[in-house]
Amino acid sequence: MDEFDLIEHAFRQRASFVHKLTRLPNGDDASIHAVPEGQEMVMSTDISMTGKHWPEDFPLNDAACRAVNAAVSDLAAMGATPAWMWLGVMAISSDDADQMGQGVAMALESISMELAGGDIVRSPVNALSVTVAGLLPQGSGMRRNVARIGQDIWLCGDAGLAAHGLRQWQQGKHEGNHVPYFRDVRPLLNEGTRLRELGVTCCIDVSDGLFADAGHVADASGVALHISLEKVRGFPSLLTEMDEQEAIRLALSGGEDYSLLFTADVGQRESMQTFARRIGECRKGNGIHITLNGRKVNVVSKGYDHFS
């Protein structure tokens, strides 16, 4: 089977949804898309690779599905509605490409996203380069550089559970109770849209660990983020399964959470607490300051670095 047939079979046939704003779909030199007046296009790109973003023995269909969902999480963090995806597929074999195609189709179907283009190449390693596009009303995109002193810090989702699941998998516990948290990435799209509609302006997706991603907000906004770890969803359940030091490490630096961290004015607490946990506050200063039941927590590991 040649290059053209392969991408056709493994990907295109399984992902046939065409977005209503597409003017020329997959199959020409390029695809063409309309962006309605008053809307803006939101774009992000992520690479995911065997051995870096999932274990060598992880099923490739699940891996590809989570690669797509992880990329889409960046759209959720902006408050965007996903529309299109472009895929660079590196596959060791046609069988591997086929399995990745299954996973990609599974992810796309659950979020009504179009596979608008792709390219495939035989490679010594299985990897996916995923570029996603979403839409949102002009000027409403949430960003990381607008946290203000006095605002609350909120976390929608949990921290550390996916990293714990990954560790269980790596220890051979493939049916481990936390493995699904790692395997099934669910981008918080509805939540992101709702936050944007509620007027939230500062939001980031937590993918490299709470400590590293909160750090991006602090650095970009020029404020200090004070976080009470005991308030973070997921952390208490980690404590029941491991010692405190390890639970802290997973919750702060484990990565792969795909939660949304955002800030909001104190007056908005009532609307926020239905779908997020208030975990701290923005103060004058810089950096991330973590406490656990009032005690200061020193963080050693900064976050997961895929280029290592």
Added chain:
Amino acid sequence: MDEFDLIEHAFRQRASFVHKLTRLPNGDDASIHAVPEGQEMVMSTDISMTGKHWPEDFPLNDAACRAVNAAVSDLAAMGATPAWMWLGVMAISSDDADQMGQGVAMALESISMELAGGDIVRSPVNALSVTVAGLLPQGSGMRRNVARIGQDIWLCGDAGLAAHGLRQWQQGKHEGNHVPYFRDVRPLLNEGTRLRELGVTCCIDVSDGLFADAGHVADASGVALHISLEKVRGFPSLLTEMDEQEAIRLALSGGEDYSLLFTADVGQRESMQTFARRIGECRKGNGIHITLNGRKVNVVSKGYDHFS
């Protein structure tokens, strides 16, 4: 140096151009872009990999530069103006990433395109996944499925010279007279825009070889393409350096040309001949029919298949 610093240094700092329609540049979870009323977004994605798209001993900066330009050629074929690029970088080492960053910056600078996002991962092989976005007036994108019986076939650019240059390189002739044709991909952006403005509707970029890409037009449009090989620019010069069979193979199936093949009504010959060569005509039927000075040419190899 960690993942974040690396992509910052190797790529972002060298490619600092920001497009006037960008609302939020590189550096957040996603970038945000406006698309003016009456315009559409044109998108394409290509993977390029060491050993597949360039020889193992080819300089990585030149390789990365041509990878970007090759992706941009798809925008030229639609008649679009390039605007933004997203990059997935797979690099064996920081040095390799740095060299690729040099080449990417070189390509972007020459076409005023913004590096709007990217991701990087350490990999056993050097590769780039390049996603490009361009803009064009609503409904004016050229495509491959609208060639009509009776139209002329034109080629803007040449065929076979880049493949000859690649062969010279592979034979150790790194200063070979045709090597620059392979090394320096020049996407025919002005030509593509001009064709679109002149009302051309059917166009394709020739990247897998004249035979394969003309075949896409024939298949998609439901016509036969009759091409006179002696009229193709580049072919006569190939004949002076190799036997006829080999010249035919390179011109038809060598690939890497990044020429534009398009069709136009007979009445438009005068405006077209200033920047393209008329190489044949569309007739009733199907498939590609090649002649050389009136003799039928049988084509064995169909085109370069990167997944092999």
